[in-house]
Amino acid sequence: MKILSPLAATLFALAVWQAIVSLTGLPKFILPGPALVAETWWQNRWLIAEHTWITAVEVVIGLACGTILGVITALQLANSRAARVLVQPMLVFTQALPVFALAPLLTLWLGYGLWSKVAMAVLIIYFPITSSFFDGLMRTPTGYLDLARTMQASPRAVLWHIRIPAALPSLASGLRLAAVYAPIGAVIGEWVGSSQGLGYLMLLANGRAKTDLMFAAMLTLGVFSVLLHLIIRRATARMAGETH
Amino acid sequence: MTPAPDLIVSGSATIDGTSLFAPLTLTLGAGQWTCLLGGSGVGKTTVLRLIAGLDTGATFAGDISASDGQPVTDRVAYMAQDDLLLPWATVAQNITLGARLRGEKPDLARRDRLIGRMRLQDHIGKKPSELSGGQRQRVALARTLMEDRPIVLLDEPFSALDARTRADMQDLAAEALQGRTVLLVTHDPAEAARLGQAIHVMTQHGLTPCQPPHAPAPRRVDDLETLETQGSLLRMLREEAA
Numbered sequence: 001m002k003i004l005s006p007l008a009a010t011l012f013a014l015a016v017w018q019a020i021v022s023l024t025g026l027p028k029f030i031l032p033g034p035a036l037v038a039e040t041w042w043q044n045r046w047l048i049a050e051h052t053w054i055t056a057v058e059v060v061i062g063l064a065c066g067t068i069l070g071v072i073t074a075l076q077l078a079n080s081r082a083a084r085v086l087v088q089p090m091l092v093f094t095q096a097l098p099v100f101a102l103a104p105l106l107t108l109w110l111g112y113g114l115w116s117k118v119a120m121a122v123l124i125i126y127f128p129i130t131s132s133f134f135d136g137l138m139r140t141p142t143g144y145l146d147l148a149r150t151m152q153a154s155p156r157a158v159l160w161h162i163r164i165p166a167a168l169p170s171l172a173s174g175l176r177l178a179a180v181y182a183p184i185g186a187v188i189g190e191w192v193g194s195s196q197g198l199g200y201l202m203l204l205a206n207g208r209a210k211t212d213l214m215f216a217a218m219l220t221l222g223v224f225s226v227l228l229h230l231i232i233r234r235a236t237a238r239m240a241g242e243t244h
Numbered sequence: 245m246t247p248a249p250d251l252i253v254s255g256s257a258t259i260d261g262t263s264l265f266a267p268l269t270l271t272l273g274a275g276q277w278t279c280l281l282g283g284s285g286v287g288k289t290t291v292l293r294l295i296a297g298l299d300t301g302a303t304f305a306g307d308i309s310a311s312d313g314q315p316v317t318d319r320v321a322y323m324a325q326d327d328l329l330l331p332w333a334t335v336a337q338n339i340t341l342g343a344r345l346r347g348e349k350p351d352l353a354r355r356d357r358l359i360g361r362m363r364l365q366d367h368i369g370k371k372p373s374e375l376s377g378g379q380r381q382r383v384a385l386a387r388t389l390m391e392d393r394p395i396v397l398l399d400e401p402f403s404a405l406d407a408r409t410r411a412d413m414q415d416l417a418a419e420a421l422q423g424r425t426v427l428l429v430t431h432d433p434a435e436a437a438r439l440g441q442a443i444h445v446m447t448q449h450g451l452t453p454c455q456p457p458h459a460p461a462p463r464r465v466d467d468l469e470t471l472e473t474q475g476s477l478l479r480m481l482r483e484e485a486a
Contacts, residue, residue, distance in 0.1 A: 150322040153345035
């Protein structure tokens with residue numbers, strides 16, 4: 001059942017897609033059919049693999065850096081009232097800026113290579129990670145804190161033994177969101193300026209009316225994102241307190 | 245552990261200028277179980293939390309002191325209705341929580357003795373979610389005893405249990421906490437009648453001391469005088485509410 005239902009959904013989507021192509025008779029540079037896309041994908045598999053690898057590296061480095069930064073920020077915010085007063089409004093403001101608008105700047109500052117894309121991924125996941133972990137840290141059940149108080153625990157010990165473990169399920173949900181967002185960040189970075197990666201390949205294919213290749217790259221990105229999400233979900237199951 | 249002292253609470257509490265409880269004086273006898281019986285919202289939990297040094301949201305004007313003149317708040321152990329077991333920690337880790345929070349090495353021999361005494365041998369490595377309500381409260385009691393404090397504050401710790409488990413826990417706690425100064429806050433007249441060596445009914449108007457039954461606590465659940473006390477305590481609660 002667990003495998004059957006996504007499989008059925010995929011087959012259904014492919015059938016609908018093929019039906020639209022057959023019924024409307026749209027030219028293949030507007031809407032290529034699934035069979036053509038599959039063929040193009042196979043013919044270009046090494047090209048696609050090369051660009052997927054680039055995007056994957058950007059995403060994984062971005063996820064790691066964004067998580068570390070987010071966790072540190074959340075701990076600082078939870079620990080110090082001054083940090084909350086100073087940093088929190090700024091954090092919200094940075095979130096109000098569309099990441100798209102920052103992408104050209106990042107490319108200007110960090111160049112066409114890997115790091116401007118990593119920075120985009122970091123920017124896009126930093127807020128969900130920080131805010132979910134911070135919320136978790138601030139929502140420790142008061143009963144635990146009362147108990148710790150009667151045990152003469154230091155604030156440090158309370159943070160380490162109670163508040164952080166109690167906040168891990170929140171951090172896990174932040175990480176799961178981040179796994180979905182990080183590829184978006186990296187691809188936006190690639191669109192704005194790059195010479196490799198799935199985003200670059202999509203733009204290139206689009207520009208040359210190779211819509212089938214564009215679809216192949218896009219579907220690869222989709223599959224990669226779903227896989228990444230599943231991996232992160234698996235990896236955070238214990239953290240989220242899910243028992244199997 | 246210092247010998248269990250008398251504890252004297254005297255004063256009144258207000259919340260945002262409204263009186264929570266009128267000036268009262270409550271003396272907890274050294275090494276005795278004192279039951280504070282009352283309905284919801286009369287401030288009995290506030291009294292307990294004041295003794296524990298916890299936030300109450302109320303302003304307390306008065307004094308809380310021990311007969312031996314030493315500070316109170318760092319000599320209390322606290323047990324609430326919610327067992328407050330950390331869901332990510334095992335039974336054994338939960339029992340030694342206090343030592344870990346203070347950065348001390350837990351006394352493992354003592355922990356193992358308590359695990360035996362609370363009949364938790366088969367559950368040492370389990371997480372709280374794998375335990376029944378009664379087992380969880382036994383872990384909480386073991387954690388409370390692990391603290392080895394002369395003053396023990398119990399905030400309706402057995403009220404969420406079924407009748408049989410509750411009676412078992414009452415027996416176990418009464419035996420295990422012997423010799424400590426215990427304050428049991430409860431809304432259950434039966435519990436007060438079984439366990440109290442001193443019983444006070446608390447209302448908005450103050451405290452009314454009541455005569456506990458003569459049998460030594462914990463009293464038999466079918467002891468006639470205990471049942472009679474339970475009845476008269478309930479009558480008092482209802483009259484006060486009327």
